[in-house]
Amino acid sequence: MNTVSSEDHVVKIFDELYSIYGSQNWWPGETQFETIVGAILTQNTSWHNVAKAIENLKSHKLLELNALVEAEPEFVKKLITPVGFFNVKYKRLKSVLDYLVSTELLKFSCEPVEELRDELLAINGIGPETADSILLYAFERPIFVVDAYTRRLFSRLGYGWMEKASYDEIQRFFMESLPLDTGLYNEYHALIVMHSKILCKKKPLCLDCVMTCLMRFEG
DNA sequence: AGCCAGGACTGAG
């Protein structure tokens, strides 16, 4: 019988993942700006390809706000070619950069996170996951990032409703199940990604891994 | 040789 609340279960799964993989030290990037650029470039794209694009930008001294906005569009597109969708992604990137240029960076540590989120979502090319990734990983605001891995893993851990649920519904579930904690949200999302893509490469998500988690939870 | 990657927008019904 399962008398454990979903709150405890969600915490338990975190503890389990953390005990297996340890601290992930996300986001994989050195600067705030690099994190923002990476958040755009990684849309539906493997991080392996994004890392190459980031490296290209870095080696041309373009991984900096002013330098990148003023760079030649076609040249930037060439540098980010490995990520695919480079035309749309350049446009999205440019939209965000223009927004950052016209904005006081200070507001990101003052304004209510809901308002910042709405501003980011208003930018063409910024959807919920990208907005939340920027808020959480670049500006260290406490907001839970949901992605395809989150849906898939938790669907198989007893939360089948996530398969069809909206982004906001899933996010609400996690944030109501966990304390409001930037560090916790940071690690949790990173651990879900790590677990999903390193250990469970098989598709659908390796059932053995899921069973291992469940059994350890039961025990 | 396909299929998929740390999504989001658009247009059609």
Added chain:
DNA sequence: CTCAGTCATGGC
């Protein structure tokens, strides 16, 4: 609102 089509490269 729901949903297929679109964007495009690289790894397996």
